[in-house]
Amino acid sequence: MKCNVGTTDRMIRFFVGIIILFLGLYYSSWWGLIGFIPIISAILRFCPAYVPFGISTCKEKDMG
Numbered sequence: 001m002k003c004n005v006g007t008t009d010r011m012i013r014f015f016v017g018i019i020i021l022f023l024g025l026y027y028s029s030w031w032g033l034i035g036f037i038p039i040i041s042a043i044l045r046f047c048p049a050y051v052p053f054g055i056s057t058c059k060e061k062d063m064g
Helices: 007-026 030-044
Strands: none
Touching: 007 030
């Protein structure tokens, strides 16, 4: 898996995932578990949805 999620994209994904998780807890909804998807893609720095479109927000210096 080649890095295709840059630093800014990674931070946004992580915080959005946390917000979704907390909203799920607040409303007692299992839909909050969807928040794990952006959190995992932020941790792995890879988004499978970017691959078919050839999108990458990862710069060369972020790949290390």
